[in-house]
Amino acid sequence: MTTTLLTGIAELVTNDPSAGDGSPLGVLHDAAVVVEGGRVAWIGPAARAPEADLRRDLGGRAVIPGFVDSHAHLVFAGDRAAEFAARMEGVPYDGGGIVTTVAATRAAGEVDLRALLRARIAEMRAQGTTTVEIKSGYGLTVADEERALRLAREVTEETTFLGAHVVPPGTDRDAYVRLVTGEMLAACAPHARWIDVFCEPSGGHAFDGDEAREVLSAGRAAGLGLRVHGNQLSAGPGVALAVELGAASVDHCTHLTRADVDALAGGGTVATLLPGVEFSTRSPYPDARRLLDAGVTVALATDCNPGSCFTSSMPLVVALAVREMRMTPAEALWSATAGGAQALRREDVGVLAPGRRADLTVLDAPSHVHLAYRPGVPIARALDWTDSH
Numbered sequence: 120m121t122t123t124l125l126t127g128i129a130e131l132v133t134n135d136p137s138a139g140d141g142s143p144l145g146v147l148h149d150a151a152v153v154v155e156g157g158r159v160a161w162i163g164p165a166a167r168a169p170e171a172d173l174r175r176d177l178g179g180r181a182v183i184p185g186f187v188d189s190h191a192h193l194v195f196a197g198d199r200a201a202e203f204a205a206r207m208e209g210v211p212y213d214g215g216g217i218v219t220t221v222a223a224t225r226a227a228g229e230v231d232l233r234a235l236l237r238a239r240i241a242e243m244r245a246q247g248t249t250t251v252e253i254k255s256g257y258g259l260t261v262a263d264e265e266r267a268l269r270l271a272r273e274v275t276e277e278t279t280f281l282g283a284h285v286v287p288p289g290t291d292r293d294a295y296v297r298l299v300t301g302e303m304l305a306a307c308a309p310h311a312r313w314i315d316v317f318c319e320p321s322g323g324h325a326f327d328g329d330e331a332r333e334v335l336s337a338g339r340a341a342g343l344g345l346r347v348h349g350n351q352l353s354a355g356p357g358v359a360l361a362v363e364l365g366a367a368s369v370d371h372c373t374h375l376t377r378a379d380v381d382a383l384a385g386g387g388t389v390a391t392l393l394p395g396v397e398f399s400t401r402s403p404y405p406d407a408r409r410l411l412d413a414g415v416t417v418a419l420a421t422d423c424n425p426g427s428c429f430t431s432s433m434p435l436v437v438a439l440a441v442r443e444m445r446m447t448p449a450e451a452l453w454s455a456t457a458g459g460a461q462a463l464r465r466e467d468v469g470v471l472a473p474g475r476r477a478d479l480t481v482l483d484a485p486s487h488v489h490l491a492y493r494p495g496v497p498i499a500r501a502l503d504w505t506d507s508h
């Protein structure tokens with residue numbers, strides 16, 4: 120197999136504490152990487168780099184593990200710009216607009232939906248994302264949910280069945296939960312790795328604790344891993360349920376009680392924060408410091424969706440986490456890479472070390488600090504192996 124030696128790396132973030140300066144980011148300066156067959160074969164100081172078949176000079180840039188965006192809703196048609204504009208004039212976000220996207224997505228043809236999805240993936244790669252989780256949830260019929268997951272499976276292994284996104288209008292709640300946990304789950308499980316549920320205290324558009332427990336239990340029985348949209352709009356049962364059932368991640372975590380923080384600290388569930396949502400809904404940010412100080416594993420993701428946050432940009436999320444949630448640049452980068460990998464229970468991404476996937480993101484900057492220091496500037500891109508530098 121061909122080996123490629125990458126040089127000209129001013130700063131290499133590995134997320135492997137044993138590799139670099141001993142910090143969680145495992146930073147090496149003046150580093151080199153050898154890649155073979157899409158995997159990292161060697162990492163170390165440029166001065167000690169071995170020979171390789173090919174050589175690429177990255178020109179003194181920083182290299183980080185590709186972003187792991189562990190929460191995105193990319194299979195949809197239409198947009199909700201008018202809802203956003205109304206929100207900026209004071210209309211609060213409550214998830215009620217989801218049905219607008221459901222109607223547009225059902226009406227879209229498969230060819231168009233695939234093209235929209237692929238364009239969004241390309242947009243993410245161009246900003247440094249190399250792994251993305253994709254949820255269904257804008258179909259809400261057996262055929263439309265199955266179609267969304269089939270399309271998502273074409274572009275990622277990380278597919279999530281979110282039939283329990285909202286109760287479709289005019290549908291009996293109990294009947295819909297039976298559909299999601301029965302026929303819809305059976306049709307979708309073959310295309311999905313995970314099941315997710317939008318859980319809010321009194322249900323409303325979403326699902327209450329008892330309904331969410333039913334959905335997650337059925338998903339687990341069908342062989343799916345568990346994820347939860349929890350504590351987004353108010354403090355509710357989502358976090359406690361996620362930890363109790365051993366979910367890989369509970370996402371949003373905007374409104375937490377002390378008991379929620381204690382549960383997360385004592386459990387094996389990652390808290391995934393989505394600060395693009397608070398930015399785009401003009402809501403108070405989650406208390407990242409409280410979680411970090413309690414020893415909770417925190418991930419960062421975009422939640423890219425047409426309603427609560429239509430950004431595909433992990434660099435924006437990192438900048439928001441630093442500026443608005445008081446995470447350090449190092450903490451935010453770790454959460455956007457290794458943290459996302461833990462939220463997806465992936466060992467092969469999020470960390471650069473021999474044997475792991477060579478998913479490299481190059482920054483047009485000498486250090487990772489520039490991700491937050493230069494907000495809005497497109498400095499990150501996934502390394503394209505057909506690129507010439």
Ligand code: NIG
Binds near residue numbers: 214217317427
């Ligand atoms: O993660 N909370 C529920 N679902 C999405 C928003 C979906 C939408 O508004 O279209 C979220 O914020």
Ligand code: FE
Binds near residue numbers: 192348422
């Ligand atoms: Fe979401």
